[in-house]
Amino acid sequence: SGLEAALGEVIPLSGYSPASQWVYLYLTGPNLPENGVPLNDVTRRADQGAFTKVSVDGNDYWSYKWNTGNVNGKLDEGTYTIWVVNGPNDRSNLAHADYRTISVRLGKPYVAVDSVQVNGAMEISSNPSGARVTVNGQDRGATPLTVSDLRPGSYQVAFTLPGYYEFSTPVTVEAGRISEVKATLAALPVPTPTTELPATVPATAAPSATPSTTKTTHAAGMVPAVLTGIAGVALLMRMRT
Known part of the structure; x- marks a missing residue:
């Protein structure tokens, strides 16, 4: 078993090499020199010191993307x-x-066309x-409006407007x-205004006012006085008249 690709495709290669800081890649196959050629230049020869040299990272892994359409020459169909x-x-x-090999089957190049997604739209x-x-x-905005670039499928469309019931439909x-x-939106019912009667307060007879008098009697030689500036303290001081 091995890899299969069309001529012109990019083939990702990777591996593990704990014993060296570099790996050396070359290719053998149809109409190529027996001892191999670099992957990126089929006009040169591995037995003359030409290789595709790839560094090994700190975790002992290497990787290389081989562009089969950029080899400074032509590759034929076949197994390499x-x-x-x-x-x-x-x-x-x-x-x-220490070496490993990878088998690659290269087929005819082809033209690929990505399928085009045709979308739909809504007029709301x-x-x-x-x-x-x-x-x-x-x-999506307010009605009326058009919503385009929708992928084919089922959608839930909802309408909201103050004073109307919310409406939703698939x-x-x-x-x-x-x-x-x-x-067509249905209006919410309008609340019926209510009238409140004022509460009745029972009448009560006003109490009769009784005049009162306050009489202050001072002992002979005594005049009451309040010392201010000391909170919560009231003093009766003796003063001469």
Whole structure:
């Protein structure tokens, strides 16, 4: 088993190499020199010291993206072998090297076209107009309005307007079509005003006013006096008259 790709594609390669700081990559296959060529330049030869040299990171891993359409030459369809060696050793000089191989099947190039997503839309109105509209909980504005770029599927459309009942309805959107959504909102009932009678307070007879007099008697030679400036203290002082 191995990798399969079309000529011109980018193939990610990676591996583990704890014994060296670099790995050396080269390629063998249809119409290539027996001892290999660098992955990025098929016009050079590995047995002449030409390799694709890739660094090994601090965790002993390496990675390389091989662009099969950028090899400074032409690759034919067929099965190739990628050689990964811990030193600059071509295929004829691997007796004392640590290496691994990866098999790659390269097929005809092809033109790919991504499928185009055709969306739909909604035209939304209400009576009365001016209602706020949410589509799947997302505010979209006030009626009347058009909501476009909707993927085909089912949506929940809700209308809110002060003084009217909230209205919600499911709407199906189809690709390339506009769904019309019209809502007639029902008014909330107007509260009936109520009149409150004033409370009756029983009449009571006003008490008769009885005049009162206050008589202050001073003992002979005594005049009451209050010493201010000392809170909570009242003194009766003897004063001469």
